[in-house]
Amino acid sequence: MAITVAINLALISPSTLFHPKSPNPSKLRAFTLRCSSATSTAVPDLAEIPWKTSDARLVLEDGSIWRAKSFGASGTQVGEVVFNTSLTGYQEILTDPSYAGQFVLMTNPHIGNTGVNFDDQESRQCFLAGLVVRSLSISTSNWRCAETLGEYLAERNIMGIYDIDTHAITRRLRQDGSLIGVLSTERTKTDEELLEMSRSWDIVGVDLISGVSCKAPHDWVDRTNPEWEFNSSKRGGEAFCHMILESSIIYASETLKMKPDGVLFSNGPGDPSAVPYAVETVKEIIGKVPAFGICMGHQLLGLALGGKTFKMKFGHHGGNHPVRNLRSGHVEISAQNHNYAVDSSSLPEGVEVTHVNLNDGSCAGLAYPAQNIMSIQYHPEASPGPHDSDYAFREFIQLMKKVKVNS
Numbered sequence: 238m239a240i241t242v243a244i245n246l247a248l249i250s251p252s253t254l255f256h257p258k259s260p261n262p263s264k265l266r267a268f269t270l271r272c273s274s275a276t277s278t279a280v281p282d283l284a285e286i287p288w289k290t291s292d293a294r295l296v297l298e299d300g301s302i303w304r305a306k307s308f309g310a311s312g313t314q315v316g317e318v319v320f321n322t323s324l325t326g327y328q329e330i331l332t333d334p335s336y337a338g339q340f341v342l343m344t345n346p347h348i349g350n351t352g353v354n355f356d357d358q359e360s361r362q363c364f365l366a367g368l369v370v371r372s373l374s375i376s377t378s379n380w381r382c383a384e385t386l387g388e389y390l391a392e393r394n395i396m397g398i399y400d401i402d403t404h405a406i407t408r409r410l411r412q413d414g415s416l417i418g419v420l421s422t423e424r425t426k427t428d429e430e431l432l433e434m435s436r437s438w439d440i441v442g443v444d445l446i447s448g449v450s451c452k453a454p455h456d457w458v459d460r461t462n463p464e465w466e467f468n469s470s471k472r473g474g475e476a477f478c479h480m481i482l483e484s485s486i487i488y489a490s491e492t493l494k495m496k497p498d499g500v501l502f503s504n505g506p507g508d509p510s511a512v513p514y515a516v517e518t519v520k521e522i523i524g525k526v527p528a529f530g531i532c533m534g535h536q537l538l539g540l541a542l543g544g545k546t547f548k549m550k551f552g553h554h555g556g557n558h559p560v561r562n563l564r565s566g567h568v569e570i571s572a573q574n575h576n577y578a579v580d581s582s583s584l585p586e587g588v589e590v591t592h593v594n595l596n597d598g599s600c601a602g603l604a605y606p607a608q609n610i611m612s613i614q615y616h617p618e619a620s621p622g623p624h625d626s627d628y629a630f631r632e633f634i635q636l637m638k639k640v641k642v643n644s
């Protein structure tokens with residue numbers, strides 16, 4: 238059985254396209270302009286410059302100023318500061334398009350010791366605003382390491398800082414919620430200027446998915462190392478072999494014309510309520526083919542089904558978040574990266590909350606069996622050590638098979 242899966246909102250290649258129906262293009266342009274000031278410089282290896290002194294400032298909108306040492310690119314950059322509790326996987330984090338517009342602060346104090354390789358990238362580009370770490374490793378030790386983290390960031394024009402109290406900033410974010418910050422290595426800019434910049438920028442209500450989505454539909458090609466168990470050739474001729482990635486700006490009619498066996502609405506950055514055109518696209522697709530939503534895809538499904546989303550205090554970012562599957566009773570350790578959530582109480586009758594985040598009780602999964610819809614707020618495609626959530630894909634495959642057999 239050859240089954241086609243069309244993946245909407247796919248976030249694989251960079252795009253400067255804006256959706257023709259996008260409600261507020263001027264806001265999008267403001268975002269693009271303000272985030273373009275970082276400049277790449279040749280950065281010597283940290284081991285060569287142990288005497289380096291603080292040359293960067295992180296100014297938060299609450300007025301606090303944090304001095305740090307820079308690595309990667311230099312310049313001035315604005316973004317929302319979020320903390321990530323993963324112990325490993327910084328490269329996957331750097332290349333996760335859902336971090337567009339955000340500074341990722343790693344709570345694990347020691348970062349960079351395995352360097353960077355070119356197999357573990359989640360997408361073609363680093364979309365995040367910058368990286369904040371406590372201690373940047375002065376050496377790398379891994380058989381796959383191709384270059385240092387500092388070299389990698391400098392080549393991609395991404396700013397990083399280290400020797401900063403990440404514990405204190407995390408406690409502040411936990412207490413007060415996510416904060417906008419400005420990171421700068423430019424001495425000519427005063428603290429007041431940077432503070433003003435942080436206070437006049439906002440990430441809420443901005444369409445970020447159109448900036449990271451692929452431009453045109455294309456086939457998905459499995460580039461997994463053939464030796465790895467996840468390579469599709471190892472799965473003995475899996476029925477679902479043809480996957481097409483689509484842009485977030487595609488019209489539902491174009492997707493349906495391909496007669497897909499299922500549609501997966503992928504993850505993506507930013508505020509789901511800022512992309513009503515995407516909600517409309519989802520509305521037009523659901524009920525016609527089985528649908529699976531992951532993270533932003535889950536939030537868009539929640540909105541399309543008549544629910545509401547809200548911004549969380551500081552979100553969930555890490556590879557160690559416990560989730561309870563309410564159907565099986567099992568607890569999964571999951572990878573998460575989101576600042577918004579679906580409000581369970583806003584969902585209409587018939588829509589089932591299938592998963593709950595055990596840290597705060599927020600909605601972590603939905604199902605609407607009447608329309609063959611399932612979704613989860615976290616990342617079954619990620620593998621932060623455990624593979625607890627892999628079964629979600631098997632469930633979607635079963636759903637598509639069931640619908641195909643009965644049609």
Ligand SMILES: NC(=O)CC[C@H](N)C(=O)O
Pocket residue numbers: 335503504505506507508509531532533534574575576577578
């Ligand atoms: N990983 C994602 O898809 C992120 C979802 C959404 N943009 C959020 O921050 O909540």
